Amino acid sequence: MDSPQLISDCLIQVFTFLSDADLISASGVCKHWHEVAETPWLWWRMCLHRWSFCNLSALGSEQSWKRYFLQRSHLEIKMTKGRSGGYTCKSLRGHTGRVVGLVYLQGNSSQLPNLQSSNAIVCSASSDGTVRAWNVQNDGLLWCSPVQSPLTGILTDEECKVVITSDSTGLVKTWQGQTGQEVASYSTASPHCTLLQYNMNNSWFLTIGTSQGSVCTLADCSLSKKSNVVVCDSFRVDLLLVSPDKKWIMAGTTEGADSSPKVIFSESLTSSSGDEGPLSQLVPVSGCQAAVFIPTQPARLAVIHHSANRGDKALTVFDVSIKKMKYKTEIQVQQVESFPLPLSSWSSGLHLAAKSSNCMVLAAGEQLWVYSLKGVLLSSFKDHTGPITSISVVCCLSFDLLMNITSPGISCSRSVMSKITEMLVFAG
Numbered sequence: 001m002d003s004p005q006l007i008s009d010c011l012i013q014v015f016t017f018l019s020d021a022d023l024i025s026a027s028g029v030c031k032h033w034h035e036v037a038e039t040p041w042l043w044w045r046m047c048l049h050r051w052s053f054c055n056l057s058a059l060g061s062e063q064s065w066k067r068y069f070l071q072r073s074h075l076e077i078k079m080t081k082g083r084s085g086g087y088t089c090k091s092l093r094g095h096t097g098r099v100v101g102l103v104y105l106q107g108n109s110s111q112l113p114n115l116q117s118s119n120a121i122v123c124s125a126s127s128d129g130t131v132r133a134w135n136v137q138n139d140g141l142l143w144c145s146p147v148q149s150p151l152t153g154i155l156t157d158e159e160c161k162v163v164i165t166s167d168s169t170g171l172v173k174t175w176q177g178q179t180g181q182e183v184a185s186y187s188t189a190s191p192h193c194t195l196l197q198y199n200m201n202n203s204w205f206l207t208i209g210t211s212q213g214s215v216c217t218l219a220d221c222s223l224s225k226k227s228n229v230v231v232c233d234s235f236r237v238d239l240l241l242v243s244p245d246k247k248w249i250m251a252g253t254t255e256g257a258d259s260s261p262k263v264i265f266s267e268s269l270t271s272s273s274g275d276e277g278p279l280s281q282l283v284p285v286s287g288c289q290a291a292v293f294i295p296t297q298p299a300r301l302a303v304i305h306h307s308a309n310r311g312d313k314a315l316t317v318f319d320v321s322i323k324k325m326k327y328k329t330e331i332q333v334q335q336v337e338s339f340p341l342p343l344s345s346w347s348s349g350l351h352l353a354a355k356s357s358n359c360m361v362l363a364a365g366e367q368l369w370v371y372s373l374k375g376v377l378l379s380s381f382k383d384h385t386g387p388i389t390s391i392s393v394v395c396c397l398s399f400d401l402l403m404n405i406t407s408p409g410i411s412c413s414r415s416v417m418s419k420i421t422e423m424l425v426f427a428g
Contacts, residue, residue: 194240227269256287
């Protein structure tokens with residue numbers, strides 16, 4: 001007669017062919033089948049087969065792979081049907097104009113926002129000319145700024161608890177995040193401002209791209225001017241990036257077909273400039289549409305641009321370095337890879353994101369592609385009914401990526417499998 005252990009092992013093997021609903025049904029046949037169906041390995045296998053990335057710690061002390069599977073499946077059903085339950089949806093009311101930006105001041109990490117945290121605070125900017133801070137947990141308004149010209153942009157520095165805004169007249173302001181008190185202001189005289197805040201060598205900096213095609217860098221929350229450099233004449237600077245190690249600033253425009261972006265040595269922007277001005281170098285491409293620094297290789301820059309045939313687009317990867325010679329110092333921008341993209345000349349609203357050295361995510365219109373840095377197409381899908389308006393790679397754990405994608409009027413989740421990477425993609 002077969003031993004009970006052998007019978008259990010055989011049952012576990014058979015149960016691997018069952019769906020979650022069938023496995024639950026099988027657990028009701030008898031006590032022995034119930035014990036086998038509760039085997040953690042079965043549910044662990046089912047979780048990873050369905051989602052690739054699973055965070056069991058989200059359950060707290062009551063950790064169980066079966067519980068995780070059932071709760072997450074229930075959540076997906078609710079989200080697909082647009083119903084509440086199992087996830088948090090907050091409505092923050094008070095603005096009388098269009099909200100132009102919403103950012104975390106506390107309790108976030110852009111990696112894993114925590115709406116359940118009692119410390120979660122978000123700030124919103126609106127065309128009604130006010131910036132407001134909200135406690136997410138109790139939906140309470142913490143403070144509201146005085147009315148000014150319609151706001152066009154907002155950033156926060158969670159570490160320093162500072163809010164930065166720009167308005168339609170080009171006035172940039174910093175606000176104390178806890179109280180809403182105005183700290184300082186600086187006029188750029190630019191109706192369009194692209195804001196970039198970063199900390200370098202224990203110092204606080206704000207770099208602003210203007211409609212005049214220049215980049216202005218301010219220091220400290222008091223907004224004292226450090227430098228100004230022209231990037232593109234006659235076009236606004238709407239592309240502004242800082243490398244993960246804060247050594248490089250990339251600035252450019254998406255409006256000029258013949259315009260080339262620049263990489264700037266950030267220390268030359270933030271230190272007292274001499275007669276020569278900030279150290280910069282043109283990136284040898286034209287018609288830049290989107291760009292991203294590769295996080296795990298901070299001196300590596302990927303750019304989407306017009307190819308030699310103006311009707312096509314290409315993605316080119318560059319390594320940026322600084323070369324010191326006897327009498328001068330110069331920036332070197334060397335091409336690493338370049339490959340064509342399946343985008344027509346009229347494609348607009350391009351988005352490019354990366355979180356590892358292995359792959360990049362590109363969105364255009366309603367479609368999303370995942371490429372390796374060598375130009376190999378890993379995955380693609382087209383689930384949106386409207387243009388994708390934003391995309392961010394939230395985390396990358398070994399072979400897993402978790403991304404947020406935003407598009408009007410659709411909310412869905414999807415797992416995308418490839419030979420090189422496994423990705424869990426959320427769209428909303």
